[in-house]
Amino acid sequence: MRNFKTGVLLLSFLICFLAASFIQPTSAHRQNAPAKPGAREDAYRANNLGVALLEQYKYKDAADAFKRALQLDPELTLARINLGIALFNAPDLVAAQRELQAAITAAPSAPQPLYVLGLAAKTQNKPDEAIAYFQKVLRIDPNDVGANVNLGQLYAQQRKYPEAVAALRLAIAAEPYNATALYNLGTSLIRSSQREEGQKVIAQFQELRQRGSGTTLGTAYLEQGRYAEAIASTGAEPGLVDKTTPEVVFKDVTASALPGPGDWTADARAEQDAGAVVLFDYDGDGDLDLLEVAGGKQRLERNDGGKFVDVTAQSGALAKAATGIATAAVAGDYDNDGKPDVLIVRTSGIMLYHNDGNGSFSDVTAAAKVMGNPSGSRAAAFVDVDHDGDLDIFIPGNVLLRNNGDGTFSDQTAAAKVDEKITARGVVPSSDKKRRRRCGVR
Numbered sequence: 001m002r003n004f005k006t007g008v009l010l011l012s013f014l015i016c017f018l019a020a021s022f023i024q025p026t027s028a029h030r031q032n033a034p035a036k037p038g039a040r041e042d043a044y045r046a047n048n049l050g051v052a053l054l055e056q057y058k059y060k061d062a063a064d065a066f067k068r069a070l071q072l073d074p075e076l077t078l079a080r081i082n083l084g085i086a087l088f089n090a091p092d093l094v095a096a097q098r099e100l101q102a103a104i105t106a107a108p109s110a111p112q113p114l115y116v117l118g119l120a121a122k123t124q125n126k127p128d129e130a131i132a133y134f135q136k137v138l139r140i141d142p143n144d145v146g147a148n149v150n151l152g153q154l155y156a157q158q159r160k161y162p163e164a165v166a167a168l169r170l171a172i173a174a175e176p177y178n179a180t181a182l183y184n185l186g187t188s189l190i191r192s193s194q195r196e197e198g199q200k201v202i203a204q205f206q207e208l209r210q211r212g213s214g215t216t217l218g219t220a221y222l223e224q225g226r227y228a229e230a231i232a233s234t235g236a237e238p239g240l241v242d243k244t245t246p247e248v249v250f251k252d253v254t255a256s257a258l259p260g261p262g263d264w265t266a267d268a269r270a271e272q273d274a275g276a277v278v279l280f281d282y283d284g285d286g287d288l289d290l291l292e293v294a295g296g297k298q299r300l301e302r303n304d305g306g307k308f309v310d311v312t313a314q315s316g317a318l319a320k321a322a323t324g325i326a327t328a329a330v331a332g333d334y335d336n337d338g339k340p341d342v343l344i345v346r347t348s349g350i351m352l353y354h355n356d357g358n359g360s361f362s363d364v365t366a367a368a369k370v371m372g373n374p375s376g377s378r379a380a381a382f383v384d385v386d387h388d389g390d391l392d393i394f395i396p397g398n399v400l401l402r403n404n405g406d407g408t409f410s411d412q413t414a415a416a417k418v419d420e421k422i423t424a425r426g427v428v429p430s431s432d433k434k435r436r437r438r439c440g441v442r
Contacts, residue, residue, distance in 0.1 A: 041240065043073035044233045050082055051230045054089070057221060062086040062230075077106040081113050082230040089221045093120050111140045115147060115227035127154050137227065143174045146225020149181050149217050156184060161192035179205055179214030258290075259301060259310040274378070280331035280340045283359060291318075293326035293344055302359070316360035317353055324348025327374070332382030334368075334391045335407055343382065345374045345395055352393075369408045372399035383429035385416075394418075396427050 050065030066083035069076055081103045087096035097120055100113040107113075118133030131154050137147040148171035155164035168185035171178060182205035189198030208214035217225060235241060275294040282289050283302060290301040290308050300315045301308035312319050324346035331340045339355035352370045353361040364370075370393070374380075377397030385392045386402065393401040393409060400416045401409035 039072045040076070043069040043076045043079065044235075044237070044240070046072060047076065047079045047082060048232050050079070050086065051232045054082070054086055054221060054230050057089075059086050059090040059221075063090065075106075077103060077110070078231045078233065080106065081110065084113060085116055085228060085230050088116050088120055088228075091123075093124065096120060109140060111137045111144070111147075112227045112231065114140075115144075115225060118147070118150060119224060119228060122150065122154065127158060130154055141227075143170065144225070144227065145171045145175045145178060145181065146217060146227060148174075149178070149184065150225070152181070152184050152188065156188050156191070159191075161188050164188040165192065165194075175215065177208060177214050178217070179208050180217040182208065182214070253306075257306060258308050274325050274327050276326060276329040276344075276378075278329045278331050278342070280342075282331075282340060282342075282355060284339065291329060291331070291342060293329045295325060296321045296323060296346075298322075298326075298344065300359075300361075311359060314359050316356065317363040318342070318361045320363075322346060322348070322351060327378045328380040328395070330380045330382055332391045334382060334393075334403060336390055343370075343380055343393060345377060345380050350374060350393075350395065350399065364407075367407070369410070370401060372401065372411065372413065374399055378425050379427040381427045381429050385412075394427065394429075 046065050046069035050062040050069065053059075053062035053065055063083055063086040066079045066086060069079035070083065073079075080099055084096045084100035084103060087093075087099060090096075097117060100117050100120075103110065103113040104117075114133050114136045118130045118137065121127075121130035121133060131151060134147045134151045134154070137144060138151070141147070148167045152164045152168035152171065155161070155167060165185060165188050168181050168188060171181040172185060175181065182201055186198045186201035186205055189195070189201060191198075205214075217223065222229060233240075275292070277293075278291040279288040280291065281287060282291075282300070285303075287303040289303045292299045292301070298312065298315075298318045299310060300312045300318050302311045322344075326344055326346050328345040330343050332343070333340050333355075334343075334352075335341070335354070337355075339357060341355045342353040342361065344351045344353070350365065350370050350372055351363065352365045352368050354364045354368075356362055372395065374395045374397050377395050377399075380393070380395045382391040383394055384390065385394065385400065388403075388405070390403040390405050392403045392412075393399065396418075398413060398418070398420070400411070400413045400418050402412045404410055
């Protein structure tokens with residue numbers, strides 16, 4: 001390691017939104033004032049609050065949240081659809097129909113307003129109007145279970161059994177375990193003189209009901225069909241995500257950010273090609289601190305507003321020199337106490353330091369039964385190899401230690417067949433499609 005005084009600039013962006021499918025704002029309602037800068041994001045938040053309130057069956061509160069979203073952004077079509085859904089369940093059918101008709105104007109390809117208007121017409125005993133709406137839904141999504149079941153029921157009420165059977169067969173093809181579709185298909189077949197098949201379908205319905213594994217279509221919210229459910233947003237809507245590549249400029253702040261060399265330079269130069277640097281928030285204040293290891297020494301530097309201050313003297317066991325040359329270091333919370341601990345690999349062995357809080361670390365290598373010969377490996381990883389919720393230790397070059405969950409580790413190197421002696425420069429834990437842990441080694 002020629003020089004540990006490397007400049008560090010970390011830039012991370014996290015964008016958390018909630019977003020929807022099927023709905024995109026259109027040119028409808030252009031007469032309304034455009035949303036103010038930042039108001040659209042607030043409108044989506046208000047919309048998602050309304051979705052949560054609907055799931056608690058607080059229909060009036062949900063409607064108020066959707067109205068608030070529309071005040072912030074009058075062109076937020078999904079909020080208008082959701083307002084119609086909330087008002088339908090309140091119930092306030094007149095207001096619901098007004099909002100849903102406005103939503104159709106704004107988003108004619110959205111199935112939700114058509115579907116809920118169909119439910120409203122069915123509730124008002126207007127079968128022909130309801131049928132027309134459900135048929136429009138099926139032009140958008142021919143296999144929708146809810147629309148086909150409702151159509152089947154409406155056709156059966158009108159004694160149009162062939163049409164009812166056709167619609168209900170489509171529903172069952174899409175969802176074979178739908179008890180409502182099975183029952184209505186069975187009765188429609190019996191009434192249309194197809195008694196034998198109808199009885200078989202009724203038997204399927206009864207078996208499904210006895211097992212309790214069937215789905216049903218009902219009149220309560222979240223039981224009316226998927227297009228009667230409010231739409232949440234996840235941040236994929238146009239206008240929420242800035243796809244412009246940000247201009248990033250790096251500036252060397254080594255001299256101003258890192259502490260003076262002291263007697264550290266001699267250890268760094270003695271190692272030449274070894275040593276390690278770890279960024280981790282050891283004190284839990286929300287910014288990344290720095291651990292440097294070189295020769296037999298460790299140096300802990302606290303991030304104080306972008307300037308690193310040497311706090312090694314107050315770091316307990318980390319302040320003590322160790323034997324052997326440091327080749328790797330990694331931070332991780334092995335005991336799940338919320339504080340990141342430190343593992344240091346040396347040519348003389350492995351050292352585990354427990355984060356005791358208040359900036360102090362203790363050497364728990366012996367107490368934790370950490371052992372093994374890393375064979376000069378320059379990489380290490382904390383990784384939940386067995387997926388039991390705690391971090392195990394993997395060091396390519398003949399060390400795999402399983403976390404026993406009681407503060408100790410057991411050697412699983414031979415059992416896991418990772419006992420091939422190698423000299424690795426890097427290791428990256430990952431998961432495959434079956435969510436089993438893997439470590440890529442180089």
